[in-house]
Amino acid sequence: MQNILITGGAGFIGSHVVRLFVKTYPGSTIVNIDNLTYAGNLLNLKDVEQESNYRFIKGDIADRDQVFPLFEKYGFDTVLHLAAESHVDRSIANPMAFVHTNVLGTVNLLNATRHLWKGQYQGKRFYHVSTDEVYGSLGEEGLFTETTAYDPRSPYSASKASSDHFVRAYHHTYGLPVVISNCSNNYGPNQFPEKLIPLFINNIIHKKPLPVYGKGENVRDWLYVEEHAEALDLVLRKGKVGETYNIGGHNEWKNIDLVRLLCKIMDKKLGRAPGTSEGLVTYVRDRAGHDLRYAIDASKLQNELGWKPSLKFEEGLDKTADWYLSNEEWLRQVTSGDYLHYYREQYQDR
Ligand code: NAD
Ligand code: DAU
16 A cells, blocks of 8 residues: 545544554555544544654545546545535425435546556555444344445435445446445544534533433444554455455444443543432434434454454543543634534524
């Protein structure tokens, strides 16, 4: 890997991946293209922005006039594609943005890659980072495997499923050397406070209501973001071309149980009486089409590439809470301006 393109590197997972790659591959050039939507934040990469093997390009992955010249200029041999619109609630409010970035953006990148590589695929990889949500929703039993039929149920997951299909189609039709992984819910530092864990941490800090959707009985499988970044690095290097790998946390939690644990951790850290934060829990109108349960069978990754997560959830949540408490300025910046409007629109009538 000489010239690596990472898309969406200013976002939550992308910024952890950029940091890992800049440090792990000092002899490679790592280019991060990100158009800095509300979710992209260059503060996430302050500690690596001066590194000599790192470049940042502000650009839209769906714009051919920006993407094709970039590929010509750097001659990428590796593309690690994370850029996306990623929040389910926003996809319910505005599906078109998800079609633009997740579908058109992915196809534009595939076209630019194909145009550059011109059938010379030795040592090349296009790695598409996807989600377990493409598999739909589980009942109380069972796990998603790599062969589970796609059944996306939100505009977000439909757009990610579409992008996965395009990536596979480019492999089958043009032989493009692709790899895909589908991961469960990530959590950790730098996650935008629209997602459950950082939103609730922020609300707890400010003693605001904690809006639990429905009865809080939905189940998610949580993975610490740095562990996901490590798995991505491994799959990129060792994964077989044309294959899909599920990545998961072996860590299923009912939302309400997770929220109770988080409240306990936060009360301790903030020096508040036990039960204070749990008193903020407010059950609100459910998310439309809310998937009941996601859970990943990641045995293929473990058996073939020897990877499994090791961080305990309590420890990961503890580290996450510490990060938000010691990065108040980051939190303050991302929760001002447009965020206030978003928050009102999302939650006022719930
Ligand atoms: P995020 O929303 O935090 O970051 C997305 C980044 O993409 C932002 O920096 C944004 O500015 C950038 N971006 C958006 N549209 C763009 C465009 N048109 N051109 C260039 N850049 C653009 O997302 P995340 O949570 O870090 O997720 C990253 C990837 O991982 C996504 O593909 C997502 O589907 C996938 N994923 C996320 C999770 C999770 O729990 N967060 C789990 C599994 C898979
Ligand atoms: O499974 C992987 C997916 O996980 C990723 O592909 C998505 O990008 C990521 O956003 C995440 O999707 P979820 O919808 O599961 O994450 P979110 O944090 O939005 O919600 C987690 C659970 O918490 C879900 O059941 C909805 C619930 N929830 C969420 C919010 C924001 C609440 O009860 N209240 C809330 O305010």
